[in-house]
Amino acid sequence: MTLFLFAWLVAANLLPVSTPAPPAATTTVTVVVTKLPSAQATLKLYFYNVKANFLVRNQYTLLKHIKPGGSTKVVYPIQLPPGDWAIAVTQDLNENDLVDRNVIGIPTEPFALSQVGHPRFKVPTFEDCMFKVNGPTTVTIAMK
Template sequence: MKILPVAFLAAGCTLLSAATSPTTSAPVQVVVTDLPSTKATVKLYFYNVKENFLKRGNYTLLKYVKPGGSKQITLPIDLPNGEWAVALTQDLNDNDLVDKNFMGIPTEPYAFSNNVRPKLAPPEFDECKFVVNGAAQVVTISMRK
């Protein structure tokens, strides 16, 4: 007889914690403006690990978006709570690479969250990060020309 009340208590605690636990993700709309091409694919690289930022293949999430004739795209996405940064490129020649010059500087359009515009070196995660905390938000990025 004592087992039955304990089972109900455990089930009640589980339901209560599920009902009161904080949201673990949030809807984010990433809006990219000023696209140089209305046809070329835009690649959005999402990072939530500071040490992985801009390291080849170490992104957390990668999304491809076709502009469909528009100079602006909107990507709705649910992201887990935490710090995030986005790097994006537009593949003008459709070779699935970020083309660079002899100094390693991209020759195709690129941009970063917070509209960071690096001058002599790639930006740091902390410069580009934004915080997802359960509330819906819009992240607007202007594509570098």
């Protein structure tokens, strides 16, 4: 009897039924990385969409490992939800799965950032490197 009453209330739209939220819409972002120092070493793309997490170790939103396959240019399409994003790119020349740094913390392996390329005098902010995703977008990043 209880199951019959429950089914009748649901069918009559008198009892709310939770439905899963639709997945967030995504759009294609094409990341083009040029001037790679090595055509073989693994390229790492760190995607950030949270300002407070930008360039904080292990706080990226998404990480992609890419093998250049003999080319000094990589074109990588990815689906991202709309919003503000920034990308950091490193190339692991010695394949030790780390971003090697000197004694004061500056990377000794090639790196670059979206919108600013290779910074010289200060660590860029999220706003410096940010680009908006609200439709198909292409981001070009040149390594040093």
